[in-house]
Amino acid sequence: MKLELWYPVKKPGIASQGFGPSKTAPDLLPMYKKLGLLAHNGIDYPLPRGTPIRAAHNGLVVYAGMDSNGGWGVVIRTQEPFDYNNDLVFAKSIYWHLLPNIPVKVGAQVKAGDIIGYADTTGLATGSHLHFGLKPQLKGENDWTWYNVEQNNGYNGSIDPAPYWNGYYAEDAQTIISIMGQQISILQKLVSLMKLALGK
Numbered sequence: 001m002k003l004e005l006w007y008p009v010k011k012p013g014i015a016s017q018g019f020g021p022s023k024t025a026p027d028l029l030p031m032y033k034k035l036g037l038l039a040h041n042g043i044d045y046p047l048p049r050g051t052p053i054r055a056a057h058n059g060l061v062v063y064a065g066m067d068s069n070g071g072w073g074v075v076i077r078t079q080e081p082f083d084y085n086n087d088l089v090f091a092k093s094i095y096w097h098l099l100p101n102i103p104v105k106v107g108a109q110v111k112a113g114d115i116i117g118y119a120d121t122t123g124l125a126t127g128s129h130l131h132f133g134l135k136p137q138l139k140g141e142n143d144w145t146w147y148n149v150e151q152n153n154g155y156n157g158s159i160d161p162a163p164y165w166n167g168y169y170a171e172d173a174q175t176i177i178s179i180m181g182q183q184i185s186i187l188q189k190l191v192s193l194m195k196l197a198l199g200k
C-alpha cells in the first residue's frame with residue numbers, strides 16, 4: 001500500500017521552511033548543524049497560537065509530552081505497513097512546538113483528522129508554527145524495539161513528507177472517506193443489478 005498523508009493544517013501552501021538544505025531558511029542552517037542535522041528535518045507551517053493540529057493518518061499515539069528543550073509534541077505511528085524502497089515499513093508522523101494541553105494520550109488510536117494538539121512556540125521555535133516530520137520505522141527482529149529505517153541519513157531518520165501528501169485537508173478526511181465508501185457501495189449495487197439484468 002502507498003502511504004497517504006492528509007495535510008494536518010489548512011493553508012498547507014504557505015510552509016515557512018521545507019525539508020532539506022534548499023528549503024531551509026539560510027539563517028537557521030547553523031542551528032540545525034549544531035543539532036547534528038544536515039538542514040531542516042521536516043516542514044514548518046506558521047500558524048496562529050491555538051490553531052488545531054490534526055492527525056495526518058490513522059495510527060497509534062506513541063508519544064505525547066515535552067522534550068528536553070521544553071517543546072511539546074505528539075508522535076503517531078501507522079498500524080499498517082507501507083511500500084518504501086521495495087520494502088514494507090511503518091510511518092511515524094511528528095508534530096512539534098504544540099501548546100502543553102495536548103488532548104491525546106499515549107496508546108490512543110486516532111483517525112486521520114482527529115485533533116491531536118494546538119499550535120504554539122514551545123521548544124526551539126521563534127514564532128508559533130507546526131513542525132511536521134515523517135520517519136519510516138521497523139521493529140527489530142531480536143528485541144522487537146522500533147528503529148528508524150533511515151537513522152543515518154543526516155536527519156536522524158526523518159524523510160521529506162512532501163511526496164506523500166494526498167492533496168486534501170485532514171479536517172475533511174472522514175467526510176471524504178465516507179463519501180468514497182458510499183460511492184463504492186453504489187457501484188457494487190450497480191454491478192449486482194447489471195448481473196441480474198444479464199441473467200447471471
Ligand SMILES: [Zn+2]
Nearest residue numbers: 042043044131
Ligand atoms: Zn521545523
